[in-house]
Amino acid sequence: MxxxxxxxxxYIKHHLTNWTYGQFPDGHxxxxxxxxxxxxxxxxxxxxxxxxxxxxxxxxxxxxxRKAAKTATTGVPGGLQxxxxxxxxxxxxxxxxxxxxxxxxVAPMALTIFVWIFxxxxxxxxxxxxxxxxxxxxxxxxxxxxxHHVYFKVVPSTDPNATFGMAxxxxxxxxxxxxxxxxVGGFTAELTMQPFQSxxxxxxxxxxxxxxxxxxxxxxxxxxxxxxxxxxxMYAGEMIFILIAIMFNAGLVMGxxxxxxxxxxxxxxxxxxxxxxFIFMTLTIVYMEMAHHDH
Amino acid sequence: MNINLxxxxxxxxxxxxxxFCLKFVWPPIMNALEExxxxxxxxxxxxxxxxxxxxxxxxRAIEILKEAKDKAQEIISQADKRASEIxxxxxxxxxxxxxxxxxxxxxxxxxxxxxxxxxxxxxxVSLAVQGASKVLKKEIDAKANEDLLNDLVAQL
Numbered sequence: 001m002x003x004x005x006x007x008x009x010x011y012i013k014h015h016l017t018n019w020t021y022g023q024f025p026d027g028h029x030x031x032x033x034x035x036x037x038x039x040x041x042x043x044x045x046x047x048x049x050x051x052x053x054x055x056x057x058x059x060x061x062x063x064x065x066r067k068a069a070k071t072a073t074t075g076v077p078g079g080l081q082x083x084x085x086x087x088x089x090x091x092x093x094x095x096x097x098x099x100x101x102x103x104x105x106v107a108p109m110a111l112t113i114f115v116w117i118f119x120x121x122x123x124x125x126x127x128x129x130x131x132x133x134x135x136x137x138x139x140x141x142x143x144x145x146x147x148h149h150v151y152f153k154v155v156p157s158t159d160p161n162a163t164f165g166m167a168x169x170x171x172x173x174x175x176x177x178x179x180x181x182x183x184v185g186g187f188t189a190e191l192t193m194q195p196f197q198s199x200x201x202x203x204x205x206x207x208x209x210x211x212x213x214x215x216x217x218x219x220x221x222x223x224x225x226x227x228x229x230x231x232x233x234m235y236a237g238e239m240i241f242i243l244i245a246i247m248f249n250a251g252l253v254m255g256x257x258x259x260x261x262x263x264x265x266x267x268x269x270x271x272x273x274x275x276x277x278f279i280f281m282t283l284t285i286v287y288m289e290m291a292h293h294d295h
Numbered sequence: 296m297n298i299n300l301x302x303x304x305x306x307x308x309x310x311x312x313x314x315f316c317l318k319f320v321w322p323p324i325m326n327a328l329e330e331x332x333x334x335x336x337x338x339x340x341x342x343x344x345x346x347x348x349x350x351x352x353x354x355r356a357i358e359i360l361k362e363a364k365d366k367a368q369e370i371i372s373q374a375d376k377r378a379s380e381i382x383x384x385x386x387x388x389x390x391x392x393x394x395x396x397x398x399x400x401x402x403x404x405x406x407x408x409x410x411x412x413x414x415x416x417x418x419x420v421s422l423a424v425q426g427a428s429k430v431l432k433k434e435i436d437a438k439a440n441e442d443l444l445n446d447l448v449a450q451l
Contacts, residue, residue, distance in 0.1 A: 022299065039297055047301040054305060058312045065320040072327035074334055081327075088324050105313075108321035112313045156305075161298060165305025169313075 008246050015128060015242050017151040018047035018159060019135075033149045047159055054156040057119040061112070087115065091281070098285050101292035103177070106285060113166065114281040120157040121234055121273030125266055128241045157234040157276075160227065167227035170284050174222070178291040191215045226283055233276050237269050420448045 013035060020038035022045025023029050031048075032038035038045060068084035077085060091114060095107045135152035139145040156162040179187045195214065196207040244265060247258030424444060 018297075018301075020297075020299075041297075041299065043299045045297065045299040045301075046304060047299070050301050051304050051308070055308060058308060062312060062315050062320060065316070065324070069320050069323040069327075072323050074327055074330040084324060085328060088321070089328065092325070104321075105317060108317040109313045111321060112309075112316045116309075116312060159301065161301035162305045164298070165302050166309050168302075169306045169309040 011246060012239075012242055014148070014151065015132065015238075016153070018153045019049040019151045020045050021048050022046060032151075033146075035151075038151075047153070047161060049151070049153050050156045050159040050162055053123060053154055054116075054120060054162055057123070057156070058116055061115045061119060065111075065115070087111070094282065095285055098282070099289045099292075101181075101289070103288065103292065105173070106288050109170070109173070109288075110281045110285055113170070113284055114277050117157060117166075117230065117277040117280050118273060120155065120162065121276060123155045124158075124234060124237055124241065124269060124273060126154065127262075128238070128245050155234060155238055157230055158238045160231045163227040163231040163234075164223075166280075167223040167230075170226065170287065171223035174287045174291045177288065181292050191219070222287060226280060230276050230280055233272060237265075237272055240265055241269075416448065416451050419451060420444070423447065 017035040017038065020032040020041065021029070022032065022038070022041035024037070025040050032041060032045070064080070065084055068081045071078075072081060072085075088111065091111045092107060095110055099106050131154045132150075132152040136147035136150040139150035140147040153159065178190075182190065192208045192212045192215070193204075194211060196211055198204045198207060241262065244258050244262045247254045247261070249255075250258075427440075427444075
């Protein structure tokens, strides 16, 4: 996009709008042409770009790891196997470090979360205009769409749907194991019988709603913080890339300065994308550990 | 930024990837890792055992060598002893033989001397008798003086 055709505000807005397929208020289904149209669709809409990239990257992950798993030998490992084993061992060490109970689901889930989130975050390092521009060109040439109305958000983890989808998925598993291990009674007791306790039954009855209020907030806070932390970090990072990209239209000097800024931010971002993937994974393991033990 | 069906889609996608990873990715890789760990541990143990055995063999070789040396020493000293014994024995034998030869020689010499003496004595007797018979010719009868002559012979 160039500043000759659209303003900076439109440029940013364009970059932050998903390619949406959904039900228009009048009832028919189709692609939204503007952000307003997409917002008007409400819940009955789907972000095609988020789904496309998260699925593609997820399949890349399972294809790569399945390939390594199928040819996994006990002998001298090859390059791919070495790489995969390195990641698997890293995850395994993390899981063994903070998860003490026995549950075969935790480690594969942690591996999926780490690699998938990393790959989705990694899309952030591709210069912000490359893939949207490509999509706009293809959209205009092949489907005859107005290139200004082709939206293509390439980083799935900047879409709260993706991060909340994962966080809620993790949280359902955590709740399932909480109830399975502790029983309905134990789980309820955990929500109502602490942190305030009393031997006196009457006092305890007063404490129950207070306890429940406190524990419920912390219960709800887990998936929300999990999802928002990843979303916030990636959204902010993406936003800075977009702002830097605007500088490229502000003359040669600003453009060169912007180039250095982009390079610096991208290098710093390598740390952030890995760190966020790692944090999401570690918190998942910790929540699973809490689900398996009374605290 | 809108929350919509994508949320459900992402949850399903996430569940699918986790399930796939749980079924088809994690177990084979972990198995391979565990098996390799076991193989390496076995290899290390075997190497250690081999080293230990080598040391034992070395020690045994040294022991055998020492034993052999000791035995050789013993054999040599025995042979030395036997050799000196043989020398002593042969010296003794030689001495005895020499004595025996000397004794025999002495005896023969004495015998020869006695025989010569007897012969001489006979000759002297016959000479004396011849001389006496020549001197006394007539009066002296050989028979009458036989005792006297025998006495004479015995004194010689």
